[in-house]
Amino acid sequence: xxxxxxxxxxxxxxxxxxxxxxxxxxxxxxxxxVRLISGPGCPVCVTDQSELDAVLDLSMEKDVIxxxxxxxxRVPGSTRGDSLARRKSLGARVEIVFxxxxxxxxAQREPDKQVVFLGIxxxxxxxxxxxAVKLAKERGVENFSVLCxxxxxxxxxxxxxxxxxxxxxxxxxxxxxxxxTGADSFGFIPRExxxxxxxxxxxxxxxxxxxxxxxxxxxxxxxELENQYKRAVTSEGNLLALKTMEEVLEPSDCRFRGMxxxxxxxxxxxxxxxxFDAKARFGLEYKDVPEPAGCRCGLVIQGKIEPAGCPxxxxxxxxxxxxxxxxxxxxxxxxxxxxxxxxx
Amino acid sequence: MEDIITLDYGSxxxxxxxxxxxxxxPLLGNPALDxxxxxxxxxxxxxxxxxxxxxxxxxxFFPGGDIGKLSVCGTVNDVAMQGGIPKYLxxxxxxxxxxxxxxxKRIIGSVSRTAEEAGVRVVTGDTKVVEKGMGDGxxxxxxxxxxxxxxxxxxxxxxxxxKVIVSGTIGDHGTAVMLARNPDLVKGDLKSDCKPLNxxxxxxxxxxxxxxxxxxxxxxxxxxxxxxxxxxxxNCVILDESALPVSPKVMSACDILGLDPLYCANExxxxxxxxxxxxxxxxxxxxxxxxxxxxxVIGEITDAHPGKVLVKTRFGALRIxxxxxxxxxxxxx
Numbered sequence: 001x002x003x004x005x006x007x008x009x010x011x012x013x014x015x016x017x018x019x020x021x022x023x024x025x026x027x028x029x030x031x032x033x034v035r036l037i038s039g040p041g042c043p044v045c046v047t048d049q050s051e052l053d054a055v056l057d058l059s060m061e062k063d064v065i066x067x068x069x070x071x072x073x074r075v076p077g078s079t080r081g082d083s084l085a086r087r088k089s090l091g092a093r094v095e096i097v098f099x100x101x102x103x104x105x106x107a108q109r110e111p112d113k114q115v116v117f118l119g120i121x122x123x124x125x126x127x128x129x130x131x132a133v134k135l136a137k138e139r140g141v142e143n144f145s146v147l148c149x150x151x152x153x154x155x156x157x158x159x160x161x162x163x164x165x166x167x168x169x170x171x172x173x174x175x176x177x178x179x180x181t182g183a184d185s186f187g188f189i190p191r192e193x194x195x196x197x198x199x200x201x202x203x204x205x206x207x208x209x210x211x212x213x214x215x216x217x218x219x220x221x222x223x224e225l226e227n228q229y230k231r232a233v234t235s236e237g238n239l240l241a242l243k244t245m246e247e248v249l250e251p252s253d254c255r256f257r258g259m260x261x262x263x264x265x266x267x268x269x270x271x272x273x274x275x276f277d278a279k280a281r282f283g284l285e286y287k288d289v290p291e292p293a294g295c296r297c298g299l300v301i302q303g304k305i306e307p308a309g310c311p312x313x314x315x316x317x318x319x320x321x322x323x324x325x326x327x328x329x330x331x332x333x334x335x336x337x338x339x340x341x342x343x344x
Numbered sequence: 345m346e347d348i349i350t351l352d353y354g355s356x357x358x359x360x361x362x363x364x365x366x367x368x369x370p371l372l373g374n375p376a377l378d379x380x381x382x383x384x385x386x387x388x389x390x391x392x393x394x395x396x397x398x399x400x401x402x403x404x405f406f407p408g409g410d411i412g413k414l415s416v417c418g419t420v421n422d423v424a425m426q427g428g429i430p431k432y433l434x435x436x437x438x439x440x441x442x443x444x445x446x447x448x449k450r451i452i453g454s455v456s457r458t459a460e461e462a463g464v465r466v467v468t469g470d471t472k473v474v475e476k477g478m479g480d481g482x483x484x485x486x487x488x489x490x491x492x493x494x495x496x497x498x499x500x501x502x503x504x505x506x507k508v509i510v511s512g513t514i515g516d517h518g519t520a521v522m523l524a525r526n527p528d529l530v531k532g533d534l535k536s537d538c539k540p541l542n543x544x545x546x547x548x549x550x551x552x553x554x555x556x557x558x559x560x561x562x563x564x565x566x567x568x569x570x571x572x573x574x575x576x577x578x579n580c581v582i583l584d585e586s587a588l589p590v591s592p593k594v595m596s597a598c599d600i601l602g603l604d605p606l607y608c609a610n611e612x613x614x615x616x617x618x619x620x621x622x623x624x625x626x627x628x629x630x631x632x633x634x635x636x637x638x639x640x641v642i643g644e645i646t647d648a649h650p651g652k653v654l655v656k657t658r659f660g661a662l663r664i665x666x667x668x669x670x671x672x673x674x675x676x677x
Contacts, residue, residue, distance in 0.1 A: 025661020070602075098526060098601075204659060319666075330602055340663045 007033045014174030015042030015331025022340035024204035037303040043121040044071045044329035048255035050286035053077045059092040067095045067103035068118035071329045078289040100132030107144035116278045119148045124176040126150045127241035130248035133276045145278035150267040159262050161193045170196040170214040175229040182237025183227040190223040201229035258298015297324035307337035349443040354473025371456040376467035384467035391492035393428025398485040406524040408535030412454030419488035420462045424545035425558045427497045428490025435469040440479030462540035494549035499573045501556035507623035508643040509616045511636045513589045518608030519597045539612030544636050547629040554619035567606040567665040570653045581653040583643035607668050
């Protein structure tokens, strides 16, 4: 490293990393001049407010059942306090599922209802979502559809790096995404952005080792892709999962909370499977809405400020009464900071 | 009795009597209850502990227990944590019409067995039947009366240097119920720890003033109870992560579901804060009683960070534990 006084900023992209780092207290264990910055890898946090509003409206339609992962339940819409949890109390049918295939099961059990699965996540959950669409088609489950809000990691990282304020010295790459896409899918980071990248596992030991690998690269002036999570991640990824994704999904421009539209930053359902696309089925439109006053989730997601840098953090915005999505998701940077840190 | 409970069983007439006489009394009968008066006349004491709790668990049968067992344990444990030796229970049933009579019998059978295990008697009760769709099979309320045996238990007694003890593995009930609700997700034989704690508690009463406070960490888990112990005080809890007893099955289920065992409900564990010089005695007392074999000292009270609960991680870092905000929700990936 250049000198002891330099500050090195490493970005962990994945929300599960953010949570694991906070839980093990890794920030306290690192040298003072090494900072871990949370990136845009919490799928709930990057879901745009306009999309959430559309989901909330849809939940109130007669005979519609919204099925989704538990994290989505408390994410506020553009009206403070409004969420799927609240809509549920008002009579909406909202079911927590662990897999999109469970949502197909609900649709089969309740054929006179429309079951809409909220397809949230990065490449980690995309194959499962794609598989569910395929299964629904094969089984002829006509009352099942997916609201595809899936995101892609690479375009959003490229987007971050283009920002004039971008100031990161290395990336901890998301191990779960890499299980699907392969370690090589992060090769663009050293190759095109000129930065060190390490694909990391999720145990505290994994994360400490990965930080050490990144710091070694920085000290030695290298910018390479290294795979710390070899026990789960291969170079080429899960080919079957990738094939399923390619069959059902195609990259498309996508809104990210606080970042606007990221070119090809998400997935949408291919025309062949349009019948199962909830956006088309219900004619959903996403209306632009301003971010809640004072909420800095957009900047937090881009790693530009830390949670405590938001004027609402811990005062107006808490996990019990969140303003922005970073506070509500269990993997959100603000929720992690609120829940686990105490003197940072 | 018919094979399902219909609204008629809540009418207050013949069918109500048949439900009580055929299902309740054979299993729970005792001189005070058999009178079937508007209330029970029971032996008194100078100081009583009185507590009430309502039970709405879904599903009402779960691995390791059912709503009947839970409804006895919940109230017995609340009385015991307050220093009372539980004696009498009331049992209020709110039944949704359509409940299979067989299920009701199984549930009342559990009430009976658990009451016997805890040494308490059900002496008064009530039954209502609500229309289909107005309940979730069955809801139960129990109230309990105990004789005060260990007065003064309170978080106010806690002082720096005291030790925090848990009577066994944590998070078993919360994870077992979560899995029972989602049987397709994770196959596993997790069981609720649902259990009367009065015998464990009574063993500790002998410590006198060296026993500062007792609490059973139900909803919100160990973390939330410890927060309640120190909030607004000058005390701080430092938990030792590596000393927390968590069964490997619960740990794996929590990892998959994105839950933290420290926030998962327990229904058969107690937390005790005791004077440091009596911690070894307290452990020995607990370990001697069934259900206390895995008791462990999990932390210490200090005045380092007033009002806070901190965990020393395996790596020596400290992280904070806040109260649970809302229900624990399974996460995305």
